[in-house]
Amino acid sequence: MGYRKFLRFWHYLVVLLITGQLINNAFAAEPEWGMVDKKECDRACLVAIMDGYMNAIFMQDKGIVPPLAQDLRMTENTGMMDVGEGVLWRTKSEPTEFKIYVADPVNEQVALQTRLIIGGQNALVAVRLKIDRGKIQEIEHLYDRDINDAAIPLLTTPVPLLTEDVPLKKRASRDMLNRIANTYFDALEGDNGRIGAFAKECVRHENGYRTVNNPPPGGRMMPAPFIPTADTEQGKEMLRFSMLTCTEQINEKTFAHMKRIRPRRVLIIDEAKQIVGTFPLFVHDGTSRTAKPGDPPGMMLNLVTMETFSIRDGLIHHVEAAPFVTLPYGLGNGWTMDSGR
Structure with missing residues (x-):
C-alpha cells in the first residue's frame, strides 16, 4: 500500500469511527425502554x-x-x-x-x-x-x-383553602371542577352572578387586595391601595360595592366592559387540593354591554393573569387572581393563535 493510499485509508477509518460514535451518542440520548425504570410523576x-x-x-x-x-x-x-x-x-x-x-x-x-x-x-x-x-x-x-x-x-x-388537602370522600371529579371554574367566567361574560357557582362567603383577592365581600364598613373594591371613605357619595358607593358578594357584584353589570374572557385556559386541575389553575385572557375592546348610543369608548386593553379557584361542596369559595399583566388591545396570550380580539 502506497503512502497516499495509506493516508486515505486512515482518513476513511477515522470518519467511520467518528460517524459511528455520533450515531451511538444520538441513540444513547434516551435509554432503552424498561418499565422498571419508568415512574409516574405524581x-x-x-x-x-x-x-x-x-x-x-x-x-x-x-x-x-x-x-x-x-x-x-x-x-x-x-x-x-x-x-x-x-x-x-x-x-x-x-x-x-x-x-x-x-x-x-x-x-x-x-x-x-x-x-x-x-x-x-x-x-x-x-x-x-x-x-x-x-x-x-x-x-x-x-x-x-x-x-x-x-x-x-x-x-x-x-x-x-388553597393549600390544604381535601379528604377523598369530599372531592369533586375533574370534570366537575373544570365546569365549576368555568362558571366564574360565564357569569362575568353573561353579567349574571347566578350563572356562577359561588358560595355566599366567596372571597376574591386581586393582586393582594380583597375586592369582594368586605366586612362593614367596607374596603377596597378594586386592586389598588386606595381605600374609599364615606365622606363623599362616590366613596359611599364604592364601600357599598366592596361589601357585596361575588354574585351580587356581577349582577350589577359592573364588568360589562369585558368583551370576552377567552381563551380561558383551564389548564391545571389539582384534585388533592380541589383547586383549579387558569390562565385567562380578558379582552376589552372599548365597548360595553351597558353602553348607550353615543357613549364614548371605554378602556381598550387586554389582560393576562392566573386565577386560582378553591372549590368546596360544588361551589367557589375563594379566587386568587395574580399577577395582572396588561397588554395593548389586540395582543394575545403568547400561546393561542389569533387570541387578543
Missing part, C-alpha cells in the same frame, strides 16, 4: 420539578434547571424567549413564604403563584410548567413588579 414529583426550576432562577444558573424537552417553548409576559432570558432570570430574585402550588399529574402541569423579591422590590409572579415524560416542555412566566406595600398583608401567607 403531585409531589411535579412540585419538586417546579422547586428545582425556581431554585435555578434564584441561583441564576441554567446548568441546574431540571431536564428540558427538545421542543421546549417559553414565554414571559406573553413574549417568547429562551431559558436564561427575561426579568425573572436576569434580575436577582429571592423567594418569600407566599406560595400557592397547583399540580395536575393527569395533565402533567404544575403552576406556582407566589410573591418574590425581584431586584429588591416586591413582585407577584406566576410560573407554569408543562412536563412531558419527565422533561419540561412548556414554561410560562407572568410577573407584575408594581406591588404596593398595602398589598403585603394578604401576600404573606396563602389562605388555607
Whole structure:
C-alpha cells in the first residue's frame, strides 16, 4: 500500500469511527425502554420539578434547571424567549413564604403563584410548567413588579383553602371542577352572578387586595391601595360595592366592559387540593354591554393573569387572581393563535 493510499485509508477509518460514535451518542440520548425504570410523576414529583426550576432562577444558573424537552417553548409576559432570558432570570430574585402550588399529574402541569423579591422590590409572579415524560416542555412566566406595600398583608401567607388537602370522600371529579371554574367566567361574560357557582362567603383577592365581600364598613373594591371613605357619595358607593358578594357584584353589570374572557385556559386541575389553575385572557375592546348610543369608548386593553379557584361542596369559595399583566388591545396570550380580539 502506497503512502497516499495509506493516508486515505486512515482518513476513511477515522470518519467511520467518528460517524459511528455520533450515531451511538444520538441513540444513547434516551435509554432503552424498561418499565422498571419508568415512574409516574405524581403531585409531589411535579412540585419538586417546579422547586428545582425556581431554585435555578434564584441561583441564576441554567446548568441546574431540571431536564428540558427538545421542543421546549417559553414565554414571559406573553413574549417568547429562551431559558436564561427575561426579568425573572436576569434580575436577582429571592423567594418569600407566599406560595400557592397547583399540580395536575393527569395533565402533567404544575403552576406556582407566589410573591418574590425581584431586584429588591416586591413582585407577584406566576410560573407554569408543562412536563412531558419527565422533561419540561412548556414554561410560562407572568410577573407584575408594581406591588404596593398595602398589598403585603394578604401576600404573606396563602389562605388555607388553597393549600390544604381535601379528604377523598369530599372531592369533586375533574370534570366537575373544570365546569365549576368555568362558571366564574360565564357569569362575568353573561353579567349574571347566578350563572356562577359561588358560595355566599366567596372571597376574591386581586393582586393582594380583597375586592369582594368586605366586612362593614367596607374596603377596597378594586386592586389598588386606595381605600374609599364615606365622606363623599362616590366613596359611599364604592364601600357599598366592596361589601357585596361575588354574585351580587356581577349582577350589577359592573364588568360589562369585558368583551370576552377567552381563551380561558383551564389548564391545571389539582384534585388533592380541589383547586383549579387558569390562565385567562380578558379582552376589552372599548365597548360595553351597558353602553348607550353615543357613549364614548371605554378602556381598550387586554389582560393576562392566573386565577386560582378553591372549590368546596360544588361551589367557589375563594379566587386568587395574580399577577395582572396588561397588554395593548389586540395582543394575545403568547400561546393561542389569533387570541387578543
